[in-house]
Amino acid sequence: MSEDKVLLKAEDLKMWFEVRRGLFAEPIPLRAVDGVSFDLGVAEAVSVVGESGSGKTTLGKTILRLYKPTGGKLIFKGRDITTLDEKDLMWYKKETGLVQQDPYGAMPSFMTIYRILEEPLIIHKIGSKEEREEMVFKALEEVRLTPVEDFAFKYPHMLSGGQLQRVAIARALILRPSLVVADEPVSMLDASVRVEILTLMRELQEKRNISFIYITHDLSTTRYFSEKIFIMYAGHLIERGPTKSVLRNPLHPYTRALLSAIPDPDPENRKRFRDVPPGEPPSLINPPPGCRFAPRCPFATDKCKREEPPEIEVEKDHFVKCWLYAFWS
């Protein structure tokens, strides 16, 4: 990707938490994100897929600089934001938005929807009172909570989960950000409204040229909502590439297992469930020395168990971190 098309660059990004195994024990690092590199293009939507505990939320929060990275670099619009402090990060907060999994937990219950949407404008000193009113009503209209007067003066508990997630989307977009992270935005909603919400997000993302990071454990929705897929496993991006390429030609044994685990109505295909390797992801406190998937991988060799594989570009922009493809490099 040419430099002028890159919005965000992550270079060997690390986010390690300090955890203690006992009250007086020494803190030890838990490597939630452990050496992640990628470029995110302007107006590009990327899905980050992985099972629970693989580090997806931590990656999202680190990208938004809600956490200060332990190592590596984050470059946004050509500016190094890795170690900026709170005061210098105000402009970055305006450039970014977050939609979380639980819309009820993410909203202050004592504020009206109007006040919730006006708050970011007040914090960033945007517009007069009248201009802010116009922006709030427009934001509600954009997420199709109409007639807007019916919703603006309600409290969060008076809305359904789907309606409240629309408010969360309006709040994430009200400052006109260039980057939005949506962390499992539909997993707590009724199945009937999931596609509506995802479609709305995709529509707004395309209309406003926003770069989107969509975090999910559901590989089946990525096809419609992103141009690229990143597969995360135990703090690493083990495969990344254009959505079509990853779904058509999954390279990593873990990605193949994830794909074959997508429920398929065709009874013939159900036996493919057996391909999912048994076992659990490794400890992030004491990860295995070589490939982190090696303990579960049916193809693992001694080398896989000893040495961490490099990232190999097998097709254009399609990278895999797996020794099986070493002859490509």
Ligand SMILES: Nc1ncnc2c1ncn2[C@@H]1O[C@H](COP(=O)(O)OP(=O)(O)OP(=O)(O)O)[C@@H](O)[C@H]1O
């Ligand atoms: N604040 C924290 N302090 C210590 N450990 C943490 C913290 N936040 C996350 N972790 C640990 O980091 C690892 C990755 O967690 P994370 O929530 O990023 O994974 P995830 O892929 O988003 O999982 P899920 O889909 O369940 O949300 C887990 O082992 C988790 O326990």
